[in-house]
Amino acid sequence: MAESALGWSLYEKIPSSLDVGHATIERLLAALQVNRWEGRDLFHIQLAIEEAMVNAITHGNKQAEDKVVEVEFRVDPLFTFMRIKDEGAGFNPADVPDPRDDDHLECTNGRGVMLIRELMSEVRYNGRGNEVTMIKHRSKEDQSAELSEDQEDLPAEN
């Protein structure tokens, strides 16, 4: 794992444990905050990675002790990359019914996949469907807020 004051990355294979999954997400969140991600963007990333991690551990690997989840994160102030791969059979995201359809609105499955797609800048699944790559570009409104904070740090002109 490479660390610096800004910019951070992680690559690990973790057991199919929700506790370990959440602890890994906490490390990502800490790096995001160091890299000044906040507000809506931070919320979107946290929700997407929660959904992806739970899907990999419970649906992909069925929480099997002999299966691991491959986790890769890369963070800098403008870009967050997340890749999650399980050892399950995979699935076709196109086969998941849209939970926003009137017929499925009160169903209790499928929202995670849809939320990932709606909240991330880019989403890619591998052919088998057991790996998801999610990319979030810092939104323009959060970039403006970042710029304002930097200007506040500048010394006052005489």
Add this chain to the structure above:
Amino acid sequence: MTGDSMSDRRRMVVTKVGDLAIVKFSDRKIVDSANIEEMGEEMFSIVDKDKCKDVLLNFEGVEFMSSAALNKLILMDKRVKGVQGKLRLCNLRAEILEVFTITRLNRVFDIKKTEAEALKAFGISI
């Protein structure tokens, strides 16, 4: 506002005002699977055991919620409708409200901005 506090729960504090049960959640982040299961059971017991038909879920202080938690809310809504009751939500943080909008669950749930607005909708004035 005075009310009777209802039986011990770990994931929430439930207060009764007349026939209305008001729920305030104990966790800032509703994300842990075991906690979400417990949250669901505690919510359902408000209808099943405490026999309350009208329920207000106050999300003040809740910063984050996963789709698994949304599923419990959907199930709770069905439970309340099953006894001809009414479920309302209030004090949803803007980012969480956005999730309800993206998922169109804002069409399923009656969401009020503040507790006062929700209480008014239940016919309770403070």
